[in-house]
Structures are given as C-alpha cells and as structure tokens.
Amino acid sequence: MHELSVTESILSIASEYAQKAEAKKVTDIHLVIGRLSSIVDDSVQFYWDFVAEDSICRGAKLHFERIPAMLKCQDCDFTYEITERLTPCPKCGGYNTAIVSGEEFYLDSIEIEKEEVKNP
Amino acid sequence: MSAIRVPIVEKIFDANDQIAHQNKQLMAQNHVYAINIMASPGAGKTSFILQTIKHLQSEFKIGVIEGDTAAVTIDADKVAAAGMPAVQINTGGECHLDASMISNALPQLPLDELDLVIVENVGNLICPAAFDLGTTINLLVASVPEGDDKPYKYPNIYRGLNVLVINKTDLKPYVQFDMDYFTRGVQLLNPGLTTFPVSCRTGEGIAPWIEWLKAEILASRQG
Ligand SMILES: Nc1nc2c(ncn2[C@@H]2O[C@H](COP(=O)(O)OP(=O)(O)O)[C@@H](O)[C@H]2O)c(=O)[nH]1
Numbered sequence: 001m002h003e004l005s006v007t008e009s010i011l012s013i014a015s016e017y018a019q020k021a022e023a024k025k026v027t028d029i030h031l032v033i034g035r036l037s038s039i040v041d042d043s044v045q046f047y048w049d050f051v052a053e054d055s056i057c058r059g060a061k062l063h064f065e066r067i068p069a070m071l072k073c074q075d076c077d078f079t080y081e082i083t084e085r086l087t088p089c090p091k092c093g094g095y096n097t098a099i100v101s102g103e104e105f106y107l108d109s110i111e112i113e114k115e116e117v118k119n120p
Numbered sequence: 121m122s123a124i125r126v127p128i129v130e131k132i133f134d135a136n137d138q139i140a141h142q143n144k145q146l147m148a149q150n151h152v153y154a155i156n157i158m159a160s161p162g163a164g165k166t167s168f169i170l171q172t173i174k175h176l177q178s179e180f181k182i183g184v185i186e187g188d189t190a191a192v193t194i195d196a197d198k199v200a201a202a203g204m205p206a207v208q209i210n211t212g213g214e215c216h217l218d219a220s221m222i223s224n225a226l227p228q229l230p231l232d233e234l235d236l237v238i239v240e241n242v243g244n245l246i247c248p249a250a251f252d253l254g255t256t257i258n259l260l261v262a263s264v265p266e267g268d269d270k271p272y273k274y275p276n277i278y279r280g281l282n283v284l285v286i287n288k289t290d291l292k293p294y295v296q297f298d299m300d301y302f303t304r305g306v307q308l309l310n311p312g313l314t315t316f317p318v319s320c321r322t323g324e325g326i327a328p329w330i331e332w333l334k335a336e337i338l339a340s341r342q343g
C-alpha cells in the first residue's frame with residue numbers, strides 16, 4: 001500500500017501551513033477521506049508516529065472524517081450508498097449511474113498552538 | 121498558549137499532481153504521446169507493450185519506462201532487445217510509480233527523437249490509481265483469467281482510465297468469464313470507456329488498438 005508516501009504528504013502539507021501560521025506546535029490534524037479513495041486510515045495512523053517524530057507535528061492527533069460512497073442512478077434519479085461492493089441501482093436495476101461522493105481525499109484543517117504575544 | 125484552527129483544504133495528492141503536470145508539459149513540448157499502463161501482476165502488460173512496439177516500430181520511435189518490480193531487469197532487456205530506448209525505474213519496493221519517478225526517468229530518454237513513451241507501472245490494482253504520472257492516457261490491461269468481478273472489487277482504478285484492454289481472450293473457452301457482467305461493472309464507473317478485447321498470444325484484436333493509437337498520436341500532434 002502507498003500509505004507511507006501519503007502520510008509523508010500529509011506531514012509536509014501540515015508542516016508548511018503550521019510554519020506559515022507561526023505555530024509552536026500542531027495538536028490536531030483533520031483529514032477527509034471518501035470511502036472510494038483507496039486509503040486505509042489505520043495504516044496512515046500507523047505510519048504517522050514514525051513520520052512525524054522529528055517535526056512540528058510530533059504528537060498531533062489525526063482525525064478522519066469519512067465520506068460515504070454515494071451513487072445516483074441516471075435513469076430513475078435514485079441515490080444510494082455503496083458499502084461493501086459496487087452494485088447497480090437497487091430500485092430499477094440500472095447500470096447508468098454517476099458517483100456523487102466518496103472520492104474525496106484532502107487535508108481539511110489543522111489545530112495549532114502559538115506562543116502568547118507578550119505585552120511590552 | 122492559544123489554540124488556533126488553521127483551515128487548509130488541500131488535496132493530499134497535490135504535490136504529485138503538480139509534478140505530473142510538469143511531466144505532461146515536458147512531453148507536450150517534445151511532441152511525445154505517453155501511455156501509463158497499469159494491471160495486476162501477470163495480466164500481460166509487458167506482452168501488450170511488446171505487441172504494440174512490434175506493430176508501430178516501423179512508423180514511430182518508441183521509448184519505454186519500466187517500473188514493473190516483478191521481473192526487475194528482464195522486461196527492460198526484452199524491450200531493449202526490440203531496439204527501443206528503455207529506462208528501468210528502481211521503485212525500491214514501492215507499490216506504484218509516482219510522478220517524481222517519471223520526472224527522473226524522462227531525461228534519460230531521447231525525448232526529442234521519440235513519438236511515443238510507454239510506461240509499465242507496478243503490477244497492482246490499487247495504488248497506481250491514485251498517482252497521476254502526467255501521461256497522455258491511462259490504460260488498464262485486465263485479463264480474462266483474473267475473473268469478471270474485478271471492476272466491482274477494485275472500482276478505483278477504473279475511474280481514471282481512458283482505455284481498457286481485456287487481454288488473454290484466447291483463454292475464454294477455459295475459464296468462467298461473463299463479458300457482459302464485466303463490462304456492466306465498468307460502465308457503472310466509467311461510462312463509454314474505450315475498450316479493446318485482445319489476445320497478446322494470438323494477436324487477435326491487436327489491429328483495432330493499433331489503428332486507434334495511430335490516429336490518437338497523429339491527432340495529438342495537430343492539436
Ligand atoms: N494465454 C495467454 N497468455 C498470455 C497472453 N498475454 C500474456 N500472456 C502470458 O501471461 C504471462 C504474464 O505476461 P506479462 O506480459 O509478463 O505480464 P505483466 O506481469 O503484466 O507484465 C506470460 O506468461 C505471458 O506469456 C495472452 O493473450 N494469452
């Protein structure tokens with residue numbers, strides 16, 4: 001699986017934004033992952049601690065928001081969720097469908113801590 | 121200390137996609153048409169590349185980027201034996217090629233002399249789908265013995281495809297493969313996908329693919 005390189009990308013994006021925001025520390029990272037994107041969040045979590053160890057993101061907690069895989073039937077307009085396997089429209093049996101959601105994979109936001117600005 | 125939320129909304133694959141875009145530009149500048157060939161191990165990627173080279177080498181100059189880890193140098197040797205420049209990428213056990221590997225390999229090919237670059241991706245149905253390489257098209261070699269339920273099991277890879285090749289049609293009499301069920305699954309994911317059923321063993325079905333590709337290469341030069 002390619003979760004190692006994916007985890008490295010997450011670290012590099014998060015670190016870049018943290019530096020821009022002059023963060024002292026990154027505490028939380030919020031990821032959005034669609035069910036159809038071939039990412040296994042357990043293995044991202046597994047690599048995270050190794051990858052982030054010597055960085056500003058060390059110890060940050062990963063949060064995964066999972067977006068369901070939704071298909072819309074183009075014949076009868078019925079919208080349905082795919083959980084295990086891809087299936088034709090459960091209402092009319094049609095194969096003429098479009099993917100509505102589930103392919104997302106992005107870094108939504110981070111939570112950081114900053115040094116309090118001291119009063120002169 | 122104060123806690124602050126920093127909004128980002130950046131695609132995780134952005135860095136890869138940017139390098140892919142540079143690859144695409146580099147190849148466009150050199151008028152090179154490029155194909156990313158994906159498949160599970162043993163589906164027939166190398167056989168399909170060799171067939172394609174055989175039919176096109178009198179008219180086009182072709183380079184190959186070999187990323188298949190299964191048989192490290194053998195495949196590149198076979199291709200070199202066919203008289204075409206080939207670069208072997210050492211993926212270091214990675215399960216896919218990414219855009220930066222291609223970006224390192226491209227300068228090793230005489231791009232200004234080439235018409236076509238064929239990339240043999242690592243044999244895998246999951247990971248290569250996520251990494252755009254910047255090729256003109258993405259092509260999957262599926263094969264009859266793998267079974268007709270692959271689109272239902274590995275929906276991801278079918279999404280970004282421009283061309284689907286169904287190889288080993290000569291084995292249809294020997295294995296259970298419902299072509300209708302297979303293509304309906306593909307239809308769910310990628311309606312109207314250009315598809316070529318072929319046998320790299322007998323050569324059946326190769327001709328329509330070659331005609332299609334020739335027309336594509338010529339059209340891309342005008343465009
Ligand atoms: N029966 C049959 N065997 C094929 C065909 N195409 C390739 N093969 C065989 O399948 C095996 C794997 O082929 P190869 O091209 O190395 O697959 P790759 O791992 O995807 O590059 C080899 O033994 C080929 O001879 C075909 O159309 N029919």
Ligand SMILES: [Mg+2]
Nearest residue numbers: 165166188195
């Ligand atoms: Mg091969």
Ligand SMILES: [Zn+2]
Nearest residue numbers: 073076089092
């Ligand atoms: Zn329907």
